[in-house]
Amino acid sequence: MAEIGLSPAPAIKADTLIIQNRPIAVFRADMMGHSPEKRVQKMRERIAELLAAGGTYDVAALPIPQGMLIQMGGNGVFVISFADLDSLAGETLEEVSKRTVDNLTLALKAELxxxxxxxMLTAVALTVLATIIFLVxxxxxxxxxxxxxxxxxxxxRRGISKVNVSGVELIDANRQLALVRRLAxxxxxxxxxxxxxxxxxxxxxxFPYTRPWGDSLRSYMLSLLQEFALAIVDAIPGLVAVILIFFITRLLIRFIKTFFTGIETGRISxxxxxxxxxxxxRRMVVFxxxxxALVLAYPYLPGSDSAAFKGLSVFVGLMLSIGSSGVVNQAMSGLILIYSRALKTGDYVRIGDVEGIVLSQGILSTKIKTIKREEITIPNSVILSTDVKNYSRLAGSEGVIVYTSVTIGYSVPWRQVHALLIMAADRTPGLRKQPPPFVGQVALSDFYVEYQINAYLEQPEKRLPTLAALHANIQDTFNEYGVQILSPHYEADPPAPVWVPKEKWYESPAQNLNPPANKSEKLLKPRRKTKNGEK
Known part of the structure; x- marks a missing residue:
């Protein structure tokens, strides 16, 4: 025996007996004047002595008054005393002895x-083979x-389609490719x-010496897989509930989509x-x-009751509340704009200085396509604070009115100006013949009259090119009849009064295109002489 007798004394510094990289037992008390460190050293020497003698040794534990004697092949090796037990952990002598016997048995086997x-040659060969397979x-x-x-x-190269949700592009083709590459x-x-x-x-x-490390890696992997498997089994009832909620929600949303599609197409009123x-x-109801459904399914989600999941939920909610003030403002503006029905997709509108066709109208912004093939995105809050002209809403069967103004001096008969403007409108493609165009005198300024020609567009989205053609025809028509488009300004009274004699009130083409509209104008029209006198 390596140890005889017991000198009970409080452990100063515990030491662990380790053989073949395996912990055998922990010693916390002095014995026969030897500290735990000295005791462990003598134990190693005793075990090495027995192994050097050759043979195999069965490990056993024999109770003695001092504690438990650990034997190898009937030879005493060391004693586990009552003072070596960890009372705070609730260790018992039988439990520690059994664990020590098992550990020492494995260590001796590894030593042999x-x-x-x-x-060892077999171990090296298997390791080399495993390495080759691993590299392959x-x-x-x-x-x-x-x-x-x-x-x-x-x-x-074949082309990857974009990911769109409700008309909003979330991920383009290049980002999809990059995302899949990162996933690969x-x-x-x-x-x-x-x-x-x-x-x-x-x-x-x-290898015997490194086997404890391999056993630790294997046990860690097995325990991790076991935890995953148990977590999956525990989550199955909750997942079934989540799937059931999902399918019920999908059926309800499918019914709602059919209902609102009927309203959109006019089948339901x-x-x-x-x-x-x-x-x-429909989008708001679906949302x-x-x-x-998410609120109902949340308690059944795996890990929803964990502290990490709750902390993440709080963090996401905090970030949304901090950063969503501007988004909420835009969204409310979008809802007001949509439900006021000020414009819709396909309308030809003018918003501030932007004029074009409405491509799409979303909750946050509206996209306009201009005549110059430009796509302009306008925030909905900006649209609410700006005048919106919708040229398509009230067009109906008559068409929307397009108008322009010219200023002509008082020396030109107004009836002639009216006739020239209407003739220019008749020559302009894209303007309706019925209802006919009409002219208004919108201002009698100090030096000239402001005339406004109004005509009906056939296609509101072609307002700008049609207006450009009307301007060109106005110039051509006035030049054709020798009428200057002039806005004179007087610095002094002219030597002769500037006025239009009655015989020139119906200068060409006014006599044909713009006959007197009422009785008073008929009275003003010059009389023609007949054989019997004036008529």
Whole structure:
């Protein structure tokens, strides 16, 4: 026996007996004047002495008055005393002795294996073979990764469609390709690291000294997989509830989409929902339903009761509340704009200085396509604070009115100006013949009269090119009849009065295109002489 007798004394510094990289037992008390460190040193020497003698040794524990005597092949090796127990952890002598016997048995087995040349050569061969297989698998992962990259490039050449949600582009083709590439990189790295973990565990467990490390890696992986499996099993009832809520919500949303599509197409008519606002109303109802479904499904989500999940939920809610003030303002402006029905997709409008066709109208902004093929995005809050001219809303069967003004001196008969302006409108393509164009005198200024020609457009979206053609025809018509488009300004009274004699009131083409409209004008028209006198 390496130890006889007991000198009870408080442990000063505990020491652990380690053999073949395996902890055997922890010693906390002095014995026969030897500290725990000195006791562990003598234990190692005793075990080495027995192993040097050759043979196999069965490990056993024999109770003695001082505690428990650990034997190898009937030979005493060391004593585990009552003072060596960890009372705070609730250790018992039987429990510690059994664990010590098991640990020492495995350590002695490893010691014998390490001394066996055949065993060590076999371990080296298996490790080399495992390494070759590991390298082949890594090469396969790398080749598969390259093949996947080539496949992605081929798909990119064929064309990848954009990801759109309710008409909003979330991810374009290039970003999709980059995202899939990053996902492929991640999967390749995960596969490579997993195979490295398996190879390292296998290789470490082949050699006696490193086997505890391999056992630790294996037990960690097995415990992790076990936790995952148990978590999946525990989450199955909750996942079933979530799936059930999802399918019920999908059925309800499908019914709602059919209902609002009927309103949008005119098959269903309700006084409180208009066709123009049906799509937005549908989106709002669908959003509320999904939000309600999320609230119902939240308690059944795996990990929803964990502190990490709750902390993440609070963090996301805080970020949304801080950064959504401007978004909420834009969204409310969009809802007001949509439900006021000031404009809709396809209308030809003028918003401030921007004029064009409405491409899309969203909650946050409205997109306008101008005549110059420019796409302009206007925030809805800006539209609410700006005058909006909708040239398409009231066009109906008559068409929307386009108008322009000219200023002509008082020396030109107004009837002639009216006739010239109407003639220019008749010559302009894109203007309706019925209802006919008309002219108004919008101002009698100090030096000239301001005339305004009004005509009906056939297509509101062609307002600007039609207006340009009307301006050109006005110039051509006035030049044709020798009438100057002039806005004179007087610095002094002329030597002769500037006025239009009555015989020139109906200068060409006024006599044909603009006959007297009422009785008073007939009285003003010059009389013609007949054989019997004046008529």
């Amino acid at each position: 294996e390490q001394r066996s040349l055949k065993y 698998i890594l090469a396969g992962i790398r080749r598969g990764h390259r093949y996947f990259y080539k496949l992605l490039e081929e798909l990119a 990189d991640l999967l390749a790295w995960v596969a490579a690291l997993f195979m490295t973990y398996i190879w390292l565990t296998f290789s470490l467990r082949r 309700l006084p409180w929902v208009h066709a123009e606002t049906a799509q937005t109303t 509320v339903i999904w939000l309600f």
